[in-house]
Amino acid sequence: LLVAACGSSGGSGSSSGGKTVYMLLPNTTTVRFTTQDGPDFKAAMKKAMPDAKVVIQNAENDPQKQVQQVETAISGGASAIVLVAADPYIAGGALQKASVAKVPVLLYDHDARGGPAAAQVVFNSLSVGQNQGQDAAKLLAGGTTAKPKVIARIYGNQGDYGTTQYKKGQDQYIQPLVKAGKVKVACETYTPNWDPAKAQSEMEQCLTKTGNKIDAVVVMNDGTAGGAIAALKAQSLTGKVPVIGGQDADLQAVQYILLGYQYSTVYKPFKLQASKAAELTVQLLKNGKIAKSDISGYVDNGFMKPGVPAVFLPVQDLHADTVSTLVKDGVWTWKQICTGATAATDTCKKEMG
Amino acid sequence: MTTSNQSPAAVAATSSPPPVARVEGRQSRRRQVLDAIAGRYRFVPVVLMLAVIWAFFTAQDSAFMGNRNITNLLVQIVVTATIALGIVFVLLLAEIDLSVAANSGAAAALTAILVVNHSWPAWLGLLAGIAAGAAVGLIQGAVVTQFGVPSFVVTLGAQLMLLGAILVLLPGGTGQVSLFGTGIATLSSTYLPPALGWALTAAGIVAFVLLRLLALGESRRRGIGMSLVREVVAPGILVGAASITAVAVLNSYLGVPLPVVILFALLIVFSYITTQTRFGLHLYAVGANPDAARRAGIPVARAKMIAFSLAGALAALGGILAASRLLGVSASSGTGTVLLESIAAAVIGGTSLFGGRGSVWDALLGALVIGSISNGLDLIGAETVVKYVAEGSILVLAATVDSILTRGSVFARATK
Amino acid sequence: MTTSNQSPAAVAATSSPPPVARVEGRQSRRRQVLDAIAGRYRFVPVVLMLAVIWAFFTAQDSAFMGNRNITNLLVQIVVTATIALGIVFVLLLAEIDLSVAANSGAAAALTAILVVNHSWPAWLGLLAGIAAGAAVGLIQGAVVTQFGVPSFVVTLGAQLMLLGAILVLLPGGTGQVSLFGTGIATLSSTYLPPALGWALTAAGIVAFVLLRLLALGESRRRGIGMSLVREVVAPGILVGAASITAVAVLNSYLGVPLPVVILFALLIVFSYITTQTRFGLHLYAVGANPDAARRAGIPVARAKMIAFSLAGALAALGGILAASRLLGVSASSGTGTVLLESIAAAVIGGTSLFGGRGSVWDALLGALVIGSISNGLDLIGAETVVKYVAEGSILVLAATVDSILTRGSVFARATK
Amino acid sequence: MSKETAAVTTAAPLLELRQVVKLFGGVHALEGIDLSVRPAEIVAVVGDNGAGKSTLMKIISGLQPADGGEIRFDGKTVELRRPVDSTALGIETVYQDLALCDNLDTVQNLFLGREETSSLLRGARLRRADMEHRAQETIRRLGAKIPSLRTPVGRLSGGQRQSIAVCRSTLSNPRLVLMDEPTAALGVEQSTGVLDLIRRLRTEHGCAIVLISHALRDVLEVADRIVVLRLGNKVAEFDNSDRTTSSDQLVAAITGISAP
Amino acid sequence: MSKETAAVTTAAPLLELRQVVKLFGGVHALEGIDLSVRPAEIVAVVGDNGAGKSTLMKIISGLQPADGGEIRFDGKTVELRRPVDSTALGIETVYQDLALCDNLDTVQNLFLGREETSSLLRGARLRRADMEHRAQETIRRLGAKIPSLRTPVGRLSGGQRQSIAVCRSTLSNPRLVLMDEPTAALGVEQSTGVLDLIRRLRTEHGCAIVLISHALRDVLEVADRIVVLRLGNKVAEFDNSDRTTSSDQLVAAITGISAP
Ligand SMILES: Nc1ncnc2c1ncn2[C@@H]1O[C@H](COP(=O)(O)OP(=O)(O)OP(=O)(O)O)[C@@H](O)[C@H]1O
């Protein structure tokens, strides 16, 4: 019944007059894609081009499934594809498929290596890492060679494109400090599948090993940050040992930031990204290409020269004093944020009256 | 009580009274049909299910039955079907292989590195990958048979180790290998010219009919009556019609894709081996009763090791085909849903998890069911939740139908 | 040939000549020891393996054996052990449950939403979650028993549907629920006061010894000779020493963590049920030979449904404990390695995949093995590859030891 | 109760089968069988291989429900769809393929499904010692040779397993015992033990017995009535209460070669 | 070859067991058994339940290797560790628990492990028609009642299955056939068929037979020599070439009650 309802809403793209745009999401575990980007993009398209139909697919973390979805999009009569690569490293097949079928692809957020794309709307992954690194450098500035700051680094899934980029960005700021002897890395570990529960036990082990002598934790996203904070909580270290370097502005992370447990999260204004993507999609549908003026740079994807024409959007590094941005942008409401223990924070008291 | 206490003389044999005869006639016909469906004609309900799925999606979106989408569908299922084919072998022997997905990823990584970083010719890299997959399967088979360790555990452990191997294999800095422009990539972008497609089809049909005729002749010479229509004509028409339709559809788009040709070649070869040769028969014997097989002098351990090697080799081939489609390998190769889907395909197709029952064609049919659902749901733009629920329930439904059909037949599980 | 062709008179019974007697003596002692290890003392090799693992990691980093890390370890394994406990029940019945992880995620999501968004009291939310998990298990058990569908398929399908359910359950906008500061969170942050810990331990040991004495008394009254030392004194000392040591270690850090108390309470209750009651005996009978059990009037279907419900309820409890530890639920709850780890724990602990052999304590032992490896590798900061390979090989190794030990015993698989 | 019925030998039938039919695909295993067993009566069912004897027994024991016909027990029509249905009526069965749980020991197998337990208040514990004691008694009386009551039965010899299956059927004071070739794997002494047991069951407990056997000598010795099946049909029935039926008569009826 | 050996009845032993020992945990199943079988000789092994008969047979068939002692075949010491080892020597076995593949049909079970195939060049195909033809012949000669050769044997009755197992053992022109209670589940006619078969195997093919059975009448009728086991020991051996051994003698030796 559900299927029928979904399928009949727009009819087949190839036969009806309106154009169909497929948005292909990578997984269901990175909450923002299903809860924010998908609906936001759909809404933005509705505004920009009411007769266009948007179909959203999710590859459930399987690149193989994503190629299949590209193929299906093509036979379903897609006029454009907005692709969030399930695995940026092996998105080539999907891109080639679309290019052979002459369906323009707009890359969304994730890079996609190994094939042609019309454009990319992106928050630079490297700059996410750089932001996280900067935060860390700022907090760790007090370290000296005599009394270096001791940190734990919890990476993402080993072998992921993102993990590699974030690490590169973070290292640009952290490595010099390490070299100078001002910062000591006590533990570093990859977290299989970004599993928060794994991050938690990794953190517990690090605390055990060092006897709680940790000055800061540097992570790569909000999920693993949550795991680390749960481990710190058990040692009553929350608030004393800052967790630096989340990203995605997950609801729980925002709450932790207000509670003072998490230092920062890199916020990528999803709404902005979605509306920019919608804007470019409309250009693609109408003109088949994107205006030069919109392009602000290129992303090297190992295939296109000089790279995928890109619209770089600024990421924002959010701290306790700037989380209101999220409310302004409509990501979360204060009502959503100020639940449970968070309700008792000063910010919440002020906002909720 | 009617016939009791009579003299020691025999009572005349009872001729069954009318009401009983009626019951018999009705019941026995129904039972015979059920028996046939549980046995030789096990594919019928799966094909029916497939027909329902296709009809449903075609009604939703006519593009589903387009030449192009059919071509897509066939190409999409090749990887699952190839890996499921290997799974059928291990399931036939009442074993399981949970390492196939990781094995496919590792083999693809190996092939990619040999071809891209070490400049091996594509065919050699392909062979090396398949050989590596077979070797991994063989080792697992050896542990299973020599120490009697449950294959569930061995292959689960091997899966973890192979995931580690993928990380080791992939070049340190980048964690990926691109296959764009290599010979491996052409594997999945090649389509047969229409004429060649037709020629292969014709050859296949003729060979099929000849084989059937041969068997019929032998039986009749030995005085064993067999029906020409049931043994030769009907199957010949069925197989002929199905393959001619399929090739016509494919040819009207881009031609028969090379991966599809590979899959069918494998299916035909393994179908011959499992149904016509001694080794094939032994697989069924070992799967049903390894003890009896061993007493009959069948090398049980060898059969199992061969099955695991085949599963490994086919997983490797599947992985390489997947990489060829994705134009690269990375740490996510060998993860994802391919493991569960290929096992599910074999089971939905009709292969029993308890050994001794199944056919290599089950891999194809099951992969078609799963692939069609996934393809169709994508096409109509169903939500993720709908997909999860649809795939989960079709799986359970298919297995329920199977077990209701085979219930009470020798193919049923010992008991419920 | 020496005694052949004699007269039809009987030849005197041969008294076994000396050399044979020697062979017998040696062989039969070895065999008896092996038999004991395969049966009653199956836990011995697992405990030895655990000792080796602990020795290894302690040599690497002395913090491994610290009070704090032991506490960590015990808390870390609670989730796996709880879920594995449910798995033991389904494995005992020769079934499998692949839906436990997804079920745990769904139950945790339900509890979190009831407690956080609907302001239910924590205990009610907890009960609701467990009840939901049990209901899901019951439904699966019903499909398995009523239609005879292999549990592998049913639970695989259920897993997919439950993953869908998690997506539906989690509130649309946020996709996650924070449990920070709720009653659920306190579940995992509570430690018993030392005195209470000691009191419970003492009660447990006394109950254990009394039960054993009771059984001994009954037997002796019936004229069945049983050894006081072997049946009461030795086990009593063993159990007493182990639990006193453990509590002493935990108390010297923060006390006995509440989740650990819950786990042991469950283990003790289920241990009693499986070994002392009729229902428990029936589980073993059904697992070994469902047909014989059915003929003996045992409600096979009911036993299976109860086992699946237990697995579901325990999975739910495990999931809620995990969420309590992690302080939240999200779409990644119920994915990850928990499924494979809990099945692996049961198997490593010594529960057979083929039914009829195992003990609830296997869940604890197996989870300890897996947890110790993971804990130790994290502690020494091993790389991902090392973790994969170590976990994979320990799994295979443990199962190999098991099958070598049980080979030739009635507990072995029919054949290899 | 059993004492009473033991006295009444000419009473109404305990078990009555009317026109019972069983089909397996194309095979008509039973084509309309009538059979009646009176209380404390020993009825033997004989016939060639594949005649349908085991099928008949499985229908009465509820293992394979009939496809047609009627079954009456104690004069009432009964539905026997599962083994518990017949156990509830006091029907016990020794199956041709035994069906023991190899991982359980002799005591556990003997009492399987009817274990003795302490009251719920006292922990619902299995009364192992009591059961072991009773098991020893029963086995001793049958003269079976079981090395140890605590060995899993998977380790016992074919005959030892069969002895256990036979013992099992007598434990619950049954009203009717079905035995499918209970002595096939037994030694001389043990076979005699089973025949004695059958007589004792009848005389001491007033239990009726349906005995399936190929050992015609044994059959002629113990059976009050002998029913002959051939290819799913009842072809003859002999009153053997005076033990005068001859082996040749029986063989002729079984094989159908010489007319009776 | 078989024709030749058939003539030489006083030849050297075909099979010799010396001090064969088998232990199962604490149970001493066999405590040093000597046995010899000459070509074309029918040797019966009898004994109580649990005496060790099946164990002895499984040692000779290679299913459960001995723990001590020596086995000689054709005068040469042999290692029998797996069933193929004994099959390779021309030893065929009918096991007490039959061991058939329920999913395969009669023909497939009969020829299992020794299927006839066409040459590799011609596709290595199973010669189904030939095998079916031979199967029909063999079954007809034994007088077994199998409804259809194409039904999976899982559907056959106990006796039908036993007939198949017996047929199977004769197909490959064996030199020695071991039969563990081959008539336990058989009807009168089929039992006679098997006894005839045993005699024919000996006279027509010069095949030696080791027969385990509790049916002492049958044993006395066909066996040339009778070996008695008791609790894992050989307690007596009777020369029965003139068929004069009495049933009472045998029972006494088996039970060990009255001194011989
Ligand atoms: N696998 C085993 N493990 C332990 N003990 C065994 C095993 N197999 C047989 N035994 C024991 O060895 C002894 C001899 O068994 P065997 O099967 O040889 O007896 P048998 O003479 O064939 O008896 P039957 O006439 O009942 O078939 C028995 O006491 C039995 O319990």
Ligand SMILES: Nc1ncnc2c1ncn2[C@@H]1O[C@H](COP(=O)(O)OP(=O)(O)OP(=O)(O)O)[C@@H](O)[C@H]1O
């Ligand atoms: N499950 C089944 N499926 C199909 N046919 C069956 C099944 N069970 C029994 N039969 C057939 O029914 C007929 C009667 O079988 P049954 O087992 O009742 O014979 P029986 O008289 O007990 O023979 P035996 O003396 O050999 O034990 C046989 O021809 C057999 O092949």
Ligand SMILES: [Mg+2]
């Ligand atoms: Mg029978």
Ligand SMILES: [Mg+2]
């Ligand atoms: Mg025996």
